[in-house]
Amino acid sequence: MSVTLRGNTGTRLDHVTMALGWDPVRRGRWFGGRARDIDMNAAALLFSGEQLIDAVYHERLTSTDGSIRHLGDSVNGEGKGDNELIAVDLTRLPLQVTAVIFLVTCYTGHSFAEIENAFCRLVDGGSGTEIVRYELHGESHTGLVMGAMRRTDDGGWTYHEIDAGITARHPAEAAPQVRQYLY
Secondary structure, three states: OEEEOEOOOOOEOOEEEEEEEEEOOEOOHHHOOOEOOOOEEEEEEEEEOOEEEEEEEOOEOEOOOOOEEEOOOOOOOOOOOOOEEEEEEOOOOOOOOOEEEEEEEEOOOOOHHHOEEEEEEEEEOOOOOEEEEEEEOOOOOOEEEEEEEEEOOOOOEEEEEEEEEEOOOOHHHHHHHHHHHOO
């Protein structure tokens, strides 16, 4: 699936947000069991052609140019809704950036089959309208290459769905695996 990123009025989107949410797995619910901490990570990898030039994730909250910001790391998934957000200002991305790949990894090494209510989504940053959503359940992998935003010849952006499982606990482990999805 390929989606040209446009707002409700048909104009190009200026801002998108990648959101990730999940809940810890609960054991022994009948006897006051406690949740195990599960630490998932939202990440945005910036490419110029096939060259990784920047990354935004829980250990690096802002891109070098400030156009992409991770809004805070959740280490346990507690709370309802989105647990981690990455805001992208498409108007500020340097011209050398040809693609931004969104990905999810599980830092604690849990497979998606072990994580309750896990999802990731891409949202219109202006209106809050959900563009695309992925439910992450029943899968044996620890990471997901969600999709890629690719720069168009006219300076706009399109979103290309990838939806591919990978084995990675950290974005650095995932980076070599995502290059195959650049084009």
